[in-house]
Amino acid sequence: MQILRRMIARLAATAVTLVGVAVIVFVVIRVVPGNPIAMMLPPGATDADIQRLQELYGLDKSIPEQFLIWAGGVLQGDFGTSISLRQPVSELVLGRLPATLELSVMALVIAVALGGAMALTATLYRGTRVEGAIDVTGGMALSVPDFLWGLVLILLFGVLWPLFHISGRVSPSLGFEFQSNFYLWESFVRLRFDVWADIVAHMFMPALALAIPLAAIISQLLKQSLKETMHLDYVTLARTKGYSETSIITREALPNAILPTLTLVGVQFTFLIGGTVIVERLFSYEGLGNMAIDAVINRDLPLIQGIVILFALIFTVVNLVVDMTYAALNPRLRHA
Amino acid sequence: MKLTRRTLLQSTAASVALAGASLPSFAAGIEELVIAYNVNLPSWDPTVGPSAVNPTIQGIYQSVFDLFIPQNPDLSFGSGILTGYGWNEDKTKIWMDVREGVTWHNGDPLTPEDVAWSLERAGNPETGNPIQFIWGKIGNYAIEGNRVTADVLAYEPTIFKWMSFLTGYILPKTYYESVGADGFESAPVGTGPYIVEKFERNAFVRLKANENYWGGAPEFKSVTIKFVTDAASRVAEVESGNAHVTLEMPYEEFDRLKEKSGIMGTAAPVSDIGMIFINDVDVMKDANVRMAMAHAIDKQLIIDRLLSGYGVAIDTLQTPDYSAYDASIKVAYDPEKAKELLAASGYGPDNPVKFTIQTTRGFKPKDYEIIQAIVGLWRRVGIEAEIEVYEIAKHYELRAADTLAPAAFYNWGNSIGDPTTSTGFAMFGPSPHSVWDGEDLMQKILPLWGEADEAKRIDGWKEVDRFIAANALVIPLLQYVQPILHSDQIKVVPHASGALLPHLMTRA
Numbered sequence: 001m002q003i004l005r006r007m008i009a010r011l012a013a014t015a016v017t018l019v020g021v022a023v024i025v026f027v028v029i030r031v032v033p034g035n036p037i038a039m040m041l042p043p044g045a046t047d048a049d050i051q052r053l054q055e056l057y058g059l060d061k062s063i064p065e066q067f068l069i070w071a072g073g074v075l076q077g078d079f080g081t082s083i084s085l086r087q088p089v090s091e092l093v094l095g096r097l098p099a100t101l102e103l104s105v106m107a108l109v110i111a112v113a114l115g116g117a118m119a120l121t122a123t124l125y126r127g128t129r130v131e132g133a134i135d136v137t138g139g140m141a142l143s144v145p146d147f148l149w150g151l152v153l154i155l156l157f158g159v160l161w162p163l164f165h166i167s168g169r170v171s172p173s174l175g176f177e178f179q180s181n182f183y184l185w186e187s188f189v190r191l192r193f194d195v196w197a198d199i200v201a202h203m204f205m206p207a208l209a210l211a212i213p214l215a216a217i218i219s220q221l222l223k224q225s226l227k228e229t230m231h232l233d234y235v236t237l238a239r240t241k242g243y244s245e246t247s248i249i250t251r252e253a254l255p256n257a258i259l260p261t262l263t264l265v266g267v268q269f270t271f272l273i274g275g276t277v278i279v280e281r282l283f284s285y286e287g288l289g290n291m292a293i294d295a296v297i298n299r300d301l302p303l304i305q306g307i308v309i310l311f312a313l314i315f316t317v318v319n320l321v322v323d324m325t326y327a328a329l330n331p332r333l334r335h336a
Numbered sequence: 337m338k339l340t341r342r343t344l345l346q347s348t349a350a351s352v353a354l355a356g357a358s359l360p361s362f363a364a365g366i367e368e369l370v371i372a373y374n375v376n377l378p379s380w381d382p383t384v385g386p387s388a389v390n391p392t393i394q395g396i397y398q399s400v401f402d403l404f405i406p407q408n409p410d411l412s413f414g415s416g417i418l419t420g421y422g423w424n425e426d427k428t429k430i431w432m433d434v435r436e437g438v439t440w441h442n443g444d445p446l447t448p449e450d451v452a453w454s455l456e457r458a459g460n461p462e463t464g465n466p467i468q469f470i471w472g473k474i475g476n477y478a479i480e481g482n483r484v485t486a487d488v489l490a491y492e493p494t495i496f497k498w499m500s501f502l503t504g505y506i507l508p509k510t511y512y513e514s515v516g517a518d519g520f521e522s523a524p525v526g527t528g529p530y531i532v533e534k535f536e537r538n539a540f541v542r543l544k545a546n547e548n549y550w551g552g553a554p555e556f557k558s559v560t561i562k563f564v565t566d567a568a569s570r571v572a573e574v575e576s577g578n579a580h581v582t583l584e585m586p587y588e589e590f591d592r593l594k595e596k597s598g599i600m601g602t603a604a605p606v607s608d609i610g611m612i613f614i615n616d617v618d619v620m621k622d623a624n625v626r627m628a629m630a631h632a633i634d635k636q637l638i639i640d641r642l643l644s645g646y647g648v649a650i651d652t653l654q655t656p657d658y659s660a661y662d663a664s665i666k667v668a669y670d671p672e673k674a675k676e677l678l679a680a681s682g683y684g685p686d687n688p689v690k691f692t693i694q695t696t697r698g699f700k701p702k703d704y705e706i707i708q709a710i711v712g713l714w715r716r717v718g719i720e721a722e723i724e725v726y727e728i729a730k731h732y733e734l735r736a737a738d739t740l741a742p743a744a745f746y747n748w749g750n751s752i753g754d755p756t757t758s759t760g761f762a763m764f765g766p767s768p769h770s771v772w773d774g775e776d777l778m779q780k781i782l783p784l785w786g787e788a789d790e791a792k793r794i795d796g797w798k799e800v801d802r803f804i805a806a807n808a809l810v811i812p813l814l815q816y817v818q819p820i821l822h823s824d825q826i827k828v829v830p831h832a833s834g835a836l837l838p839h840l841m842t843r844a
Binding site: 033037038039041046049052053056085086087151158159165166167168169173281282284286290291294297298299 | 368461464469521534563572573577732768769
């Protein structure tokens, strides 16, 4: 009941957040310099031509009027039409979302695996050179931004040892007709492992570039939590019972130490999705982030709005899910 | 098939090996040409929307669609879908002869109706063609045999040149009307050398050769154009062998990679220039200041030092391959003269004239660095310019509103090489792209728009350019050189318009 009440409250807050984001984005992108009409003016355009284009894209009206028209459309599921791509915004944005989600989830999986392994190893070898080496590696991973990791990976695994694809999401020559935009998932479900492997070969470098800094954060936090847990009584008891150190860490300490990390992973996942903007561009990965950059360059106002609203929705939903999961896993919160 | 853990692992291992093996290689004979392109293709209709006036993607459009009149790599005009064209004697009508035996990619025959419909559609303000102001100057089309005629509603001396330029593409009337704009967007049909096989927005377009192309089937039967917008990634694509051709990378990278085994470099001037707009506000109303600015810039030094020599210094808005280019118009690098001019207006190194210069950063090769260098050269003679960096979108907005800073760096493309589309639109006050509003210049340009005598028209524009140079109403800097890196197994023919055209590529 408590969880349900919390969920309803959070959903209400989510709705308010989205409306706030919509208003702010709508106003801001219209007052910042850069007019989409000015960008498409032909050389000999007259004032009448400019007026005609402004009317065509609804930019001749005041900002409040434009907002009301847009909001009215949104309530009916119509987010407008992209100026540069001349397609419905909702279609474009939802078409790209799966690519970004798959990339983000893959990055998260890599980050959790890498970070978790580093934390467990460092805990197992605490106080030794191994822990020191892991700490140094983690520091390096964290201090270099994801797009620079991307460039390093391109150089290493794209040029020097060309093991992975540098750009795109799938090989053009593959000739596989996808039924959905969840390429990775679909190829796996349809047991087309050649296609699946091709997609992984495209996603691996951008996902790893996104994952490396997050892995370092996970490693540091989890290691710290594990170290604190290792001093607790029940761990000492397990040790006196003769359990191996590995077993103590993974079976006794980890379940309790993981809760703070779980919260962090949830919060960081939203940042990770935000980080896809530059990484997707670098790897020419056809996700939301890559499209967002084009939209900003072209001052494609309806598309920018659509993308930002979707990002905001993802952020709030992920945070909601994290909160609920945390509450479900933590008995103190569940029974509060 | 029963899926077990073992079979899953085996399949995955085999798949990874397969995916690795699918990477293209320079060593193998090139069957499928892969091009790493520098921009995305937003839309397949080359006649409407912002992408229609984006010069960078015209190469892709020209692979699929035919221009009314094709342009040769040296910018001269060829014979294409229109095999002949011209005016009647009093220039009240135009005529166009349509090539026979041409088929659309869907097998339909191209007809004169397609040509008339394409022109009529382009001239209709409701279709959103950004060049409607040109196409609307002809109308009342009539067809007789394979000849299309039209009335001249307003005389436009460059109408046929525009048929080789932005939005000058022929689209299929019957097909377009049957599938509509959305249907055309998802399955475009042209008469060009390549047929669209598969298109993934922001990712790639896969083209197959049009074996029935009227100009002869292209050599590469399959072409994949990958959209790789990041220059570092594009370079890596070619360096790793993932792509066979790419363009637009830093000149230092170009010089480094063209020396590598298996990679060649082609660099040729294109119809794109760098210039400094001068807005007639504040100190820019002082001719001495403007002329001092122009004389204080050592363009060749900038090209050599910042662009590794890749550029052609220019003194008018015409490049050597434009029809109104006049080699006799020169603005010499003369810092002493610049000092004298400034002194005449009471300025000097101890009392510098001050203004703001705007520039993009990273939009064109070394744009910011070029302006930094110019500001340094200016400082020596008594000009103190403050650099303001802006996005290209802001430049367009400010320029359209005539509120650019006193000086602003920009680039200008003009692949048809006509003076109206360079000096004309950049310097004619009422144009939304001009920020110089001087009445005297406007009066010089005004009669040239409708001048029917071609020789007189071109001479007139040369005179305008001479006047502009003498008064430093704009500061032309350089003609850009386009760097192209490609496999040594491919011969690339650069096109002076800057369009990278796969049908001009052959096996070396």
